[in-house]
Amino acid sequence: MLRIAVVSLIFIAALNVVDRTSAVAATIVYVGQQQSALVSIDEIDHSPWDELLKKYVNSDGRVDYAGWKANAADVIELDEYLKHLSSASHRVNATRDARLAFWINAYNAVTIRGILREYPTTSIRNHTARLFGYNIWKHLQLYVGGDPVSLEHIEHEILRKMNEPRIHFAIVCASNGCPRLMNEAYRSERIEDQLETNTKDFFSRAQNFQHDVGRKRFLLSAIIDWFEDDFGADQTAQLRMISKWLPTSAAKVAAENNTVSVSYLDYDWQLNKQ
Numbered sequence: 001m002l003r004i005a006v007v008s009l010i011f012i013a014a015l016n017v018v019d020r021t022s023a024v025a026a027t028i029v030y031v032g033q034q035q036s037a038l039v040s041i042d043e044i045d046h047s048p049w050d051e052l053l054k055k056y057v058n059s060d061g062r063v064d065y066a067g068w069k070a071n072a073a074d075v076i077e078l079d080e081y082l083k084h085l086s087s088a089s090h091r092v093n094a095t096r097d098a099r100l101a102f103w104i105n106a107y108n109a110v111t112i113r114g115i116l117r118e119y120p121t122t123s124i125r126n127h128t129a130r131l132f133g134y135n136i137w138k139h140l141q142l143y144v145g146g147d148p149v150s151l152e153h154i155e156h157e158i159l160r161k162m163n164e165p166r167i168h169f170a171i172v173c174a175s176n177g178c179p180r181l182m183n184e185a186y187r188s189e190r191i192e193d194q195l196e197t198n199t200k201d202f203f204s205r206a207q208n209f210q211h212d213v214g215r216k217r218f219l220l221s222a223i224i225d226w227f228e229d230d231f232g233a234d235q236t237a238q239l240r241m242i243s244k245w246l247p248t249s250a251a252k253v254a255a256e257n258n259t260v261s262v263s264y265l266d267y268d269w270q271l272n273k274q
Contacts (some may be wrong), residue, residue: 007036008015028141028148029140029141030135030141030142030143031079031110031140031141031143032081032086032143033247034146035043035087035143035146038088038092038146039087039088039092039103040093040098041099042188043088044085044087044088044098044102045084045253046102046105046186046187047185048077049078049109050111052068052081053183053185054075054183054184055074056068056074057181058274059183060180060271061179061181061182062273062274063181064274065120065271065274066119066120066273067080068112069116069119070106072102075116078109078112078113081107081109082142085106085109086144086145088144088145089145090120090144090147097188097189099162100187100188100195101165101185101188101191103144103154103158104159104167104171106144107151107159107172108170108171111173114127114136114151114174115174117140118136120233122270122271123175123267123269123270123271124136124174124175124271125260125269126267134227135149135152137145137152138150155171159169159171164195165196165227165241166195166196168223169195169198169202170182170186170194170199170200172272175268175271175272176271177207177208177222177267177268178272179198179201179202180202182194182200196245200245202221203242203245203247204247207245207268208220208265209221209246210265211249211253215261217258217261218253218254218260218261218263218265219263219265220262220264220265221264222264222266223267224238224242225264236257239257239260240257242254243255
């Protein structure tokens, strides 16, 4: 028994070493381009991204990946937009609204580019290796101001630190369970309305929110569970925060949170394709 235990410990230790070194061994895929002339995020033009979204994303947030990949000119157009994002300096002062729009658009555009690179595929999870090889969230990196940043970094180290919980209903992981990818770019002058609109849309969908009146229960998207700290210190605070975005019949119950219980819905990782 002792020998088995020792062997098991050695095996576990070996797995830990592999896990720590796999990111180094995996091939980093860069998008965008290192730039010498940098501008403020305030000066970045998101019109090319807006045009591509209008062309390939429907009102339900589903993407025509097949059509997009088949159009070489529009794949190049996306690459050119990513190069334009690379010209932004994150060290130069910019307005909060411009930074929010920039990083949300950057996250979504890099995600789409990563899926187009792999398409045809059935799920982003097919490309998120934990132990060996390429992980799209870690190894697909966009140059911004000369520095490569991953999707994971954009989400956790930039957007989440802006203390805006609605970013979770704007950034898209190319899955059915994620928020709707709007078929327009986020823009600094409209960011407040866009975030509010898409957040309310998110909670209007049964895949993300259900109110079981008889059982006095809410069923919430797993996103609320995964990022619970971004919505409040405890369940009461979390429900109070999201109450403003819930359907009218559930909003009062969530705000008061006297008797309601909470469960979480299964997350659908299937590709959000048309």
